[in-house]
Amino acid sequence: MDRKKQAATVPSGIEVRDGAKGATIRIQFMYKGVKCRETLKLPPTKANLAFAARLRGEIINAIEFDTFKYPEYFPDSKRAKVFGHIVTTHKMADLLQAALAGYEQAVANGTLSPTTLIGYRKIINGHLLPEFGMERVRDITPARLRNWIGALGVTAKAARNIISPLRSVLDDAMNDGLIEFNPLDRVALKKLLTQTSEKSTYEVDPFSAKEIAAILKHGSEQESNMYQFWFETGLRPGELIALDWSKVDFVHATVRIDANVVARITKGPKTAAGVRTIELSPVALEALLRQKSVTWLMGGRVFLNPRKHRPWEVEQQIRRTSWQPLLKRAGVRYRNPYQIRHTYASHRVSSGANLFWLAQQMGHETTEMIIRHYGRWIPTTGNLAQHPSASKTNAS
Template structure:
């Protein structure tokens, strides 16, 4: 059986491969009527009705037998080329590789590109069982792959564009369990006391500089300005590869060299200063650290166990730095700059409870407003102390 219709001025004839029974004839009549209605309202897509027809390609609907796996393998090659050309960091490419190999290939590797429907993708996203941030990272890799397929005219439209992702993630993803969990003063002292040699220098410097682990690993002796007491943070080591930039643009910064951080560097001089290269080395190998995993497995786990301190990962040294400064009353904007944040949003989101005015569930005024005019509390205290020193007993009662 065949049906005839005119589409875009072209007379079309398509076979239905059905026996000419009365029931099939009625089906063909209804199908032709549906096609004519869609042609009239502009929603007809040739490939939806006749995916094997050569006319689908004639009308701009590419018929492809490629699988999603074919596209993902091509995407992986493109990532590797981008790393070689310096257009993508090795860490970013490695993250994409893990998503492709661990998430996308097992699910869609054998799926025909033509079968990748919004319904299929919606069901997959709903079953990921990860946080919203992780889900977005996974979906973004697939979106990029499918965008390339659209540009290559293998797809007319990216099926992910037909999914309300924000609403879907709000219903199906789980909350992040990661917590900022800094060490208190006694824990910090116990860790530094339990560590020895280069490990002690590394941990003490980490606690009092707030650098990311990747920045600590990449730090070099020429980055230290001993005269002005500054540390220039301008590179990072990720996946054993040095990047000439930090995590963010604001991450390239000058960090004030606090006394205990300076003392750690002075002690570290005996080990690596003459080489004029990387500051912190693995004491077991005598070579610079390459990954945060090396630090964790080589000495961090052992030192915390020896110190009797509850385990947290080494990145919590950065959180400890921030909470220590904020709880002592340092300016949040200044702390944000020291940590490489572009503004104070992250500071208030993650460390707000350590800012003094947020303690005990209430707000503590920085000024005395009893006379209708703000007088800084610290200034009032200083003046009161001065009066007491000059006139003993004047403040009695």
């Protein structure tokens, strides 16, 4: 195309420039009394020239309504600074490392649990820094995030855990004026995760009465006491580890649960419902009475590591040194220790326990979790989930 013919087809305010690497398009407009020229790295095709014309019209309209921000249209332009606009070149690595330092300080201040910090550190170092570390925060687009989330290949819960610290970092960047909006806010996350996330393979897999009997038969004295009590109360692992003799009421056959051990740190339960007084069945009380002769005079924790005669520190310690060998000796198919809690719940539900009472025993705020996880064990006769007057529990 000759020059005259080309000029006739180029829209007003648009020009074509010949460079060493080929022809490009340049937009011209007036901003604050200054004639501005910005280059688009696009070949001067008919479609690209039409796009440039539309872009120029949008810019002129934004200037007229005083909403034009130079970095939004030309983030690499030097003119943005001339007009007093912030041009950010912050890398995501800097923001993510700053966030991690903030989490570490929160742990030191006692406002964040060490376990949460461990989780955030794994996510930031294992997922976010390798994926986004070298990118500028302003270059993180909704489309970029959608593609990344869709390819994570994890469950929806795991994906949300990974996204959580990223959202926090991007929120801070927006509040600090580094970006105009959080790109995650423009991702239909629920829909995306429904379409792309893996289904969780974890399932409630309770132990039968025969399996429980075999486990208790092959355990040492302290192991049998602990697991019998655990199967009869359904405590969370950290709650069992934290149980102190001062919280046991033999007169009323109850135990006060108000502590939880996580990552060797003793703290309160995660929710208000977690602080509770649970009723002890005769079988649970029997296990405590036997254990009383072992650790009562020592004071402090009810259940100790029999190998070291010291309190258990973490759930993994129980699993590795006691639970796994015990199941092997008993000839019982392996399931993780948390299935003890599921066993307690499913057995109580199938025996007709009042679901509101059971939710309180387990530290849930409502019966929703009970019905969701153990609904298949609810007896088909009657409607025990709806009637608080239903029997609390039958014999264990």
